[in-house]
Amino acid sequence: xxxxxxxxxxxxxxxxxxxxxxxxxxxxxxxxxxxxxxxxxxxxxxxxxxxxxxxxxxxxxxxxxxxxxxxxxxxxxxxxxxxxxx
Numbered sequence: 001x002x003x004x005x006x007x008x009x010x011x012x013x014x015x016x017x018x019x020x021x022x023x024x025x026x027x028x029x030x031x032x033x034x035x036x037x038x039x040x041x042x043x044x045x046x047x048x049x050x051x052x053x054x055x056x057x058x059x060x061x062x063x064x065x066x067x068x069x070x071x072x073x074x075x076x077x078x079x080x081x082x083x084x085x086x
Contacts, residue, residue, distance in 0.1 A: 018044035
């Protein structure tokens, strides 16, 4: 299990879960961009959340995922859950 969840981890999981919208560059500065703006709707985020849960051994409920509207917010939630599970 990783000690910290990074933007690099999130980008990999988003690409695995739902691909990448051709009009969006995930390699740009996306930390404060909204997921909808990046082309990821709620179903794609639920799939990404499921992958994060399996890979990192934490629980992310649907409400938490819907409230984390930017990559920065989701990374913080995941890292908070990882820290709490140690």
